Amino acid sequence: MSDRTPVSPPTPPGAHGSGTTKAGAPEVDERGRVERSARDAGDSAAGRLLDSGAGRNLGLVAVLVLLGVVGAVTAGERFLSVPNLLTVLTQASIIGVITVGVTFVIIGGGIDLSVGKVMALSSVWATTVATQSYGPLVMILCALLVGAGAGLVNGLLIAYGRIVPFIVTLAMLISAQGLAEQISGRRSQIVTDPTIAGIATTRLLGIPLLIYIFAVVVALGWVLLNRTTFGRRTFAIGGNAEAARLAGLNVRRHTAALYVLSGLCCGIAAIMIASLTTTGSSTHGTLYELDAIAAVIIGGTLLTGGRGTLIGSILGVLVFTTITNLFVLNNLATEVQNIAKGAIIVVAVLIQARARRSDP
Amino acid sequence: MSQNLPGGLGRRGFLMGTLGIGAGAALTACTSNAPAGGPPAASAPVAAPAGGNSEPGEQVTIGFSAPAADHGWIAAIANNxxxxxxxxxxxxxxxxxxxxxxxxxxxxxxxxxxxxxxALVILPNDGSQLTSVGRQAMEAGIPVINLDRIFDSPLAYRTWIGGDNYGMGVSAGTYIGQRLREAGVANPVIGEIAGIDNLPLTQQRSQGFADALQTFGFAVGPRQAADFTAQGGQRVTANLLQAAPQLDAVWNHDDDQGIGVLAAIEQAGRNEFFMVGGAGSANAMRAIQEDNTVLKATVTYSPSMASSAVALARLVAQGKGMGDLAEREVPASITLASATITKDNVADYLPLGFES
Incomplete structure (x- = not known):
């Protein structure tokens, strides 16, 4: 804990220090300054337009529009019908909730490869015969606790054990899968609880409940990232952890918290998928980590941290889900889908890089 | 910071710690899957003793190797x-x-x-890649019963026993064809939700399905491959139902992914068509018996073949033939027929169903 109060903070490298920082200067000022500068980073270089949600995600919006046109042309009303669009959103909701957590982790300079299998583990843990016997509230609580718990283990090992996030979360991916298989005996555990199974069939004003959950998680995530100290610190730590530390931020505690947040999102997603598939299974969430990271990256978030938007990540998720929908509507094979997804990742990132460079 | 709030962190740490331990203790109680006082799961299917073959003979040791279970079907193979x-x-x-x-x-x-x-009973992860070790066993004088996924060379096994993927497709196609013809549907929209497309077994199933439908003059309409998981089944079906606003019948290759398929159908509120499953899980059979979903039949690919494989291994090791056959030896190849289970005969098959 000695790193929390630097006795004599030197001018933090990269913190845009203007003038001198006196030894013993109020650390609160310094911290606020680093947080502010992190938030505003890039303003001078790339211009405000590109930093606004629409600008930064220009490529993605273009891809989404293009997909919409392709859908309207090839599948017509079947694509544009309200039930179909709701299906796309429902399918996006689960990976979307996970992507919210992953976005925080990546902006904070980390990576979380364990999300898919932490979700699987939570779904299995929450749907055992024993858990289901306690009713829906305990099932939800159980999923959230298991998810947050796995995130906490990730966070503590990364922040305090000083092991690289890639290794820790890869280890978590493997062991969560193992534990999920052990608890479930490699079987699909059927959700018999009518309340949990009913989440996926419930509609409010014609819109599935899962979409509301997705929207609420995104809204809360957006506020947390853009309107709170927590969010500003996430940007600061992801941009330059050393500067943030020297400015007095508790980098370790914050890093750990980011992984707990990601785990919590997995717990929420676990209940959603248990309801949608009416099972808890160790096979859930396979390769979700890559889908989530791909969505975050094409959403314009720097893989190295410090910059990014939540809206971009969500657009990324929507792009992928729409592609799947388009391919099924046109009765095309899965293999072609994956080729198209790969191509779209490259194209979206290329368009973004180009837009950023050409803009003065 | 801690110097401004002396003891603050300590109190909070203590509180969080207590919460953590309490939550941990509560959670561990939640990992049990044993039904509380419920009836035990259906017992594994066992080959009935036939002729004089059930009489205890020479003491034999049977080795068994199979993939780790990542699917209810494989789990049932080992149990059986x-x-x-x-x-x-x-x-x-x-x-x-x-x-x-x-x-x-x-x-x-x-x-x-x-x-x-x-004797050895082997269900290989991959038939081709385990052929050489099958040959090693045979050359060492140990008869190999090759279960389901076939070795490349007949030299690698004494007897092969397995399911009929093509026949499964034929059974499903025949059931759907007959039912639609009886209902007098002229140009039916028939959907297909396959397993993993690049597996030969999926291709064989689809081929059999298409061939059987063709005898009725029908063809497969919307077709998508899931991945044998409930999640994949749900995702693909939710989209496929949007692609096809009106369906007459659907064949889903696998009952395990069928849980997700049924969930998606229920969530979409669709019931204008009927569905046929595949493999024959206990769960699917119960749904057919209760007759309250679109699932009206399933075609078997029964893991009871593992029970038969062990019975065959014993006979081969003891040098006996099969009871009712004239031959003094066990045949070199046995292909199981794919049965069609409907509400009418589900009671007979329920003991063979595997828990997903």
């Missing part, structure tokens, strides 16, 4: 083999640790060869 072996007082069952790693499975089978077991 074990249960069958326990039926015989003259059989010592010697299973090796299941694995999904080819190299590990080869090593495991070699261990069994070195132990000098009297």
């Amino acid at each position: 083999a074990q249960a069958q072996a326990e039926q015989y007082s003259d059989v010592t069952f010697s299973p090796v640790n299941p694995t999904n790693d080819i190299a590990q499975q080869i090593a495991a089978v070699q261990t069994l060869i070195n132990q000098g077991v009297n």
Whole structure:
């Protein structure tokens, strides 16, 4: 804990220090300054337009529009019908909730490869015969606790054990899968609880409940990232952890918290998928980590941290889900889908890089 | 910061710690899958004793190697083999640790060869890649019963027993064709939700399905491959139902992914068509019996074949033939027929169903 109060903070490298920082200067000022500068980073270089949600995600919006046109042309009303669009959103909701957590982790300079299998583990843990016997509230609580718990283990090992996030979360991916298989005996555990199974069939004003959950998680995530100290610190730590530390931020505690947040999102997603598939299974969430990271990256978030938007990540998720929908509507094979997804990742990132460079 | 709030962190830490321990204790109670006072799960299917073959004979050791279960079907294979072996007082069952790693499975089978077991039952992770170790066993004088996924060379096994993927498609196609013809549907929209498309077994199933439908003058309409998981089944079906606003019938290749398929159909509120499943899980059979979903039939690919494989291994090791056949030896190849289970005969098959 000695790193929390630097006795004599030197001018933090990269913190845009203007003038001198006196030894013993109020650390609160310094911290606020680093947080502010992190938030505003890039303003001078790339211009405000590109930093606004629409600008930064220009490529993605273009891809989404293009997909919409392709859908309207090839599948017509079947694509544009309200039930179909709701299906796309429902399918996006689960990976979307996970992507919210992953976005925080990546902006904070980390990576979380364990999300898919932490979700699987939570779904299995929450749907055992024993858990289901306690009713829906305990099932939800159980999923959230298991998810947050796995995130906490990730966070503590990364922040305090000083092991690289890639290794820790890869280890978590493997062991969560193992534990999920052990608890479930490699079987699909059927959700018999009518309340949990009913989440996926419930509609409010014609819109599935899962979409509301997705929207609420995104809204809360957006506020947390853009309107709170927590969010500003996430940007600061992801941009330059050393500067943030020297400015007095508790980098370790914050890093750990980011992984707990990601785990919590997995717990929420676990209940959603248990309801949608009416099972808890160790096979859930396979390769979700890559889908989530791909969505975050094409959403314009720097893989190295410090910059990014939540809206971009969500657009990324929507792009992928729409592609799947388009391919099924046109009765095309899965293999072609994956080729198209790969191509779209490259194209979206290329368009973004180009837009950023050409803009003065 | 802690110097501004002396003791603050300590109190909070203590509170969080207590919460953590309490939550941990509560959570561990939630990992049990044992039904509280409920009836035990259906017992594994066991081959009925026939002729004089059930009489205890020479004491034999049967080695068993199969992939690690990542699907209810594989789990049932291991359970059935074990249960069958326990039926015989003259059989010592010697299973090796299941694995999904080819190299590990080869090593495991070699261990069994070195132990000098009297017969081997092998369900390979990949038939081609385990052919050489099958030949090693045969050359060492140990008869190999090749279960389901076939070796490349007949030299690698004494007897092959397995399911009929093409026949499964034929059974499903025939049931759907007949039912639609009886209903007088002229141009039916028939959907297909396959397993993993690049597996030969999926291709064979789809081929059989298409061929059988063709005899009725029907063709497959919307077709998508899931991945044998409930999640994949749900995702693909939710989208496919949007692609096809009106369906007459659907064949889903696999009952495990069928849980997700049924969930998606229910969530979409669709019931204008009927569905046929595949493999024959206990769960699907119960749904057929209760008759309150679109699932009206399933075509079997029964893991009871593992029970039969152990019975065959015992006969081969003891040098006996099959009871009702004239031949003095066990046949070299046995292909199971794919039965069509409907509400009418589901009661007979329920004991063979595997829990997903």
